[in-house]
Amino acid sequence: MTESKSVNLTKRATYELRQKIIHGGLPGGTRLFEVALSEELQISRTPVREAMSRLAEEGLLERAPGGGFQVRSFTLRDVTDAIELRGVLEGTAARLAAEQGADPDKISEINILLDRLDRCFAGDGDQVDFDAYSELNGQFHARLADLCQSPVILRELERVKSLPFASPSAFVLGQAETARSHRSLTQAQAQHRAMVQAVVRREGARAEAIAREHARIARGNLEETFVADSQASDGVPGLSLIVR
Amino acid sequence: MTESKSVNLTKRATYELRQKIIHGGLPGGTRLFEVALSEELQISRTPVREAMSRLAEEGLLERAPGGGFQVRSFTLRDVTDAIELRGVLEGTAARLAAEQGADPDKISEINILLDRLDRCFAGDGDQVDFDAYSELNGQFHARLADLCQSPVILRELERVKSLPFASPSAFVLGQAETARSHRSLTQAQAQHRAMVQAVVRREGARAEAIAREHARIARGNLEETFVADSQASDGVPGLSLIVR
DNA sequence: TATACATTGTTTGTATACATCGAAGGGCAT
DNA sequence: ATGCCCTTCGATGTATACAAACAATGTATA
Numbered sequence: 301m302t303e304s305k306s307v308n309l310t311k312r313a314t315y316e317l318r319q320k321i322i323h324g325g326l327p328g329g330t331r332l333f334e335v336a337l338s339e340e341l342q343i344s345r346t347p348v349r350e351a352m353s354r355l356a357e358e359g360l361l362e363r364a365p366g367g368g369f370q371v372r373s374f375t376l377r378d379v380t381d382a383i384e385l386r387g388v389l390e391g392t393a394a395r396l397a398a399e400q401g402a403d404p405d406k407i408s409e410i411n412i413l414l415d416r417l418d419r420c421f422a423g424d425g426d427q428v429d430f431d432a433y434s435e436l437n438g439q440f441h442a443r444l445a446d447l448c449q450s451p452v453i454l455r456e457l458e459r460v461k462s463l464p465f466a467s468p469s470a471f472v473l474g475q476a477e478t479a480r481s482h483r484s485l486t487q488a489q490a491q492h493r494a495m496v497q498a499v500v501r502r503e504g505a506r507a508e509a510i511a512r513e514h515a516r517i518a519r520g521n522l523e524e525t526f527v528a529d530s531q532a533s534d535g536v537p538g539l540s541l542i543v544r
Numbered sequence: 545m546t547e548s549k550s551v552n553l554t555k556r557a558t559y560e561l562r563q564k565i566i567h568g569g570l571p572g573g574t575r576l577f578e579v580a581l582s583e584e585l586q587i588s589r590t591p592v593r594e595a596m597s598r599l600a601e602e603g604l605l606e607r608a609p610g611g612g613f614q615v616r617s618f619t620l621r622d623v624t625d626a627i628e629l630r631g632v633l634e635g636t637a638a639r640l641a642a643e644q645g646a647d648p649d650k651i652s653e654i655n656i657l658l659d660r661l662d663r664c665f666a667g668d669g670d671q672v673d674f675d676a677y678s679e680l681n682g683q684f685h686a687r688l689a690d691l692c693q694s695p696v697i698l699r700e701l702e703r704v705k706s707l708p709f710a711s712p713s714a715f716v717l718g719q720a721e722t723a724r725s726h727r728s729l730t731q732a733q734a735q736h737r738a739m740v741q742a743v744v745r746r747e748g749a750r751a752e753a754i755a756r757e758h759a760r761i762a763r764g765n766l767e768e769t770f771v772a773d774s775q776a777s778d779g780v781p782g783l784s785l786i787v788r
Numbered sequence: 789t790a791t792a793c794a795t796t797g798t799t800t801g802t803a804t805a806c807a808t809c810g811a812a813g814g815g816c817a818t
Numbered sequence: 819a820t821g822c823c824c825t826t827c828g829a830t831g832t833a834t835a836c837a838a839a840c841a842a843t844g845t846a847t848a
Contacts, residue, residue: 331564334830344803345830353597366810368829381696388636392629456700543793553832588833589800610840611800744817794845802836808831818821 309343313351316341321360321371322464322539328373331364344459346512356460361364373543374465380519382466387515389457390445391508394495396505406447407500414439414492421485428482434469440492449497465522484521488514557595560585563606565615566708568784572617575608583616589773602706617787618709624763626710631759633701634689635752638739641691650691651744657684658736665729672726678713684736691743709783712762728765732758752769 317337320326332352341348352369355361361369370493374382417436421428444459461467491514506536562579564570576596578589585592596613599605605613618626631781661680665672689701733760742751 333828335828346802346804349830350597350801353594353601357597357601370775377694378696381694385636385697385700388632392632449631450625452622453629456629459703476748579799589833590834593800594831789848791848792846794843795843796843797841799838801836804830804834806833808829810827810829812825812827812835814823814825816821818819818825 309347310350310354311335313341313343313347314354317351317355318358318360321355322541326371328371328541328543332361333368333369359459364381372541373379374411374463374541376523376542377464379542380523382460382463382521383515383522386447386457386460386468387519389453389460390515391451391511393443393445393448393450393457394499394507394511395504395512396450396453397444398499398502398507400449402447402499406443408498409537410443410496413443413498417489417492421482428485430481433485437488438467438469444495444499451495465541468518470539487519491517553591554594554598557581557585557587557591558598561595561599562602562604566698566785570615572615572785572787575612575614577607577612590631603703618707618785620767620786621754623709623786624767626704626707626760627763627766630710630712631762632700633697633704633757634685634759635755637689637692637694637697637701638751638755639748640694640745641744642686642699642743642751646691646743648653650687651740654684654740657687658733658740661733661736665726666787672729674725677729681732682711688739688743692697703770709766709785714783728761735761 306315312428317332326332334352340344340346352361356363356369360372362372364370371389413436418435419438420433445454448454464470491510495507495510498504498510570576578592578596582589582592596605598698600607600613605618606616618647638676661677661684664677664680665769689698692698708714735754739751739754739758742754
C-alpha cells in the first residue's frame with residue numbers, strides 16, 4: 301500500500317486541469333477536447349468529462365456553444381468586478397451578522413486570529429511574513445463571513461472567492477514592494493478590527509461599509525500591481541488568467 | 545421526419561428532472577440514483593449523469609458526500625436570504641450603472657417597458673394582469689441590471705435568480721388577495737421608476753438603496769404569503785422547494 | 789455474547805464502442 | 819467562376835459492460 305496514486309481519476313483530472321489553467325498553460329478561450337485531454341492524461345474520456353463539468357461549476361470553464369467546454373477568459377474589468385463583488389458579499393454577510401448578533405465565542409476566536417495577524421508584521425522593521433499573513437487573512441475572512449449564518453450567501457461568496465484572483469489573500473501575493481505592502485497591510489488590519497468591532501456593536505451599516513472599502517483597497521492594489529508590471533503574474537496563482 | 549422527439553437526451557433528462565424537482569415531486573434531501581432515473585426516463589445512465597451535473601450547476605441539486613447527487617433543500621430562511629441577496633446584487637448593478645453612466649437608448653427601452661407595466665393594472669378597478677406583469681417585470685429587471693455592463697456580476701445575479709423562488713416575478717404569483725397585490729404592485733412600479741431616475745441622474749447610492757428596498761418588499765410579500773398559507777405553494781413554481 | 793471478518797448487494801466510477809451532429813472541403817452543375 | 823450539394827471527418831452524445839468502493843448483514847470464533 302505504499303503506492304497511493306489510485307484515488308479517483310476524476311479528482312486527478314480535475315486537479316491537473318485546474319493547475320494547468322491557473323498557471324496559464326491554457327489561455328482563456330481555449331477550447332478543450334475530450335480525446336486530446338484523455339490521451340494526454342492517459343485516462344478515458346469519462347473522468348475528463350466529469351472534471352470539465354466540475355471546473356465549469358467552479359467557474360474556470362464555461363460551456364461552449366454547440367457543446368464542449370472552453371477556458372473562461374477574464375478581462376481586467378472582470379477581475380476588478382469580482383473583487384468588488386466579493387466586497388459586496390462580505391459586506392452583506394457582515395451586516396447580517398451585526399443585525400442578528402454574533403456568538404461571543406466565535407468573536408473571541410476571530411480576535412485571536414487578528415492577534416496572530418498582528419504578529420506577522422510586528423518587529424523586524426518592515427518585514428512581513430507573507431505566507432503566514434495570507435493563511436491567517438483567509439481564515440479571518442472566512443470566519444467573519446461565517447457569522448452571518450446564511451448558507452445561501454456563504455455559498456455565493458465561496459463561488460466568487462474561488463476565482464483564484466478574487467480570494468482575500470491572492471492580492472497580497474501580488475504586492476511587490478515590501479514598504480508599500482507593509483503600509484497597506486497595516487491599513488487592512490485596522491479595517492479587520494473595525495469590522496469586528498462594528499459587528500459586536502450591532503452596527504450593520506458600518507460593518508458593511510468597511511468590508512466594501514476593504515475590498516476596494518484590495519482592488520486598487522491589484523490594479524496597481526497588474527498595470528505596473530504585466531509580467532507580475534509569474535508565480536501568482538490566478539493572475540495568469542487575466543487577459544487584455 | 546414528422547417525429548421530432550429526438551433533440552438531446554441530456555436536455556430532455558435535464559428538463560424532466562428540473563420539472564419534477566420544482567413541482568415538488570422530489571423533496572429536498574432526496575438522493576438521486578442514476579439507474580432508477582435512467583430506467584424511469586428510458587434512457588441510459590450517461591445523459592442522466594450529465595443532467596444531474598447541470599442541475600447541480602444551476603443550484604437545484606448538490607453533490608452528495610461520497611458521490612452522487614441529492615435534491616438541495618431550502619429553508620424559509622434560505623429563501624429570504626436568496627431574495628435579500630438578489631436585492632444586493634441588483635443594487636450593486638444599479639449603482640455601477642449609475643456610476644459609469646447608462647446608454648440613453650437602453651434607458652428609453654426600459655422606460656417603454658415601464659409604460660407597458662403601467663398598463664397591466666390601469667383601469668378596471670383593482671384588476672391586474674398578472675401574467676403580463678410578471679413577464680414585463682422580469683424583462684425590466686433584466687434590462688436594468690444589464691446596464692452595469694459587468695459579465696461577472698450579471699452571471700452571479702442570474703445564478704441567484706435561477707433559484708425558482710428568487711426570480712423577480714415568482715413572488716408576484718404568490719400574491720393571493722388582489723387588492724393588496726394591486727397596492728404593492730403600484731408601490732413596486734413607483735420604485736421601478738425611481739431606480740431608473742436615480743441611474744439617469746448618476747445617483748449610485750440612491751439607485752442601490754431603492755433596489756434593495758424593492759427586494760425587501762418582495763421578501764416581505766413572500767413571507768406573508770407563505771406563512772398565511774403553507775399550501776400556497778400549489779401551482780407556484782419553486783415554492784414547493786421550501787421546507788420547514 | 790461480543791467482536792472480527794467475510795460475503796453479498798447496491799451504487800458510482802471507468803472504459804470503450806457506436807451514434808449523431810455539424811462544419812469544412814471538394815466536386816458538379818449552372 | 820460561383821453557388822449548391824454531398825461527402826467526409828472530427829467532435830460530442832449515448833449506450834453499456836465491467837471495476838471498484840462502500841455498507842449491510844450474517845457467521846464463526848473467542
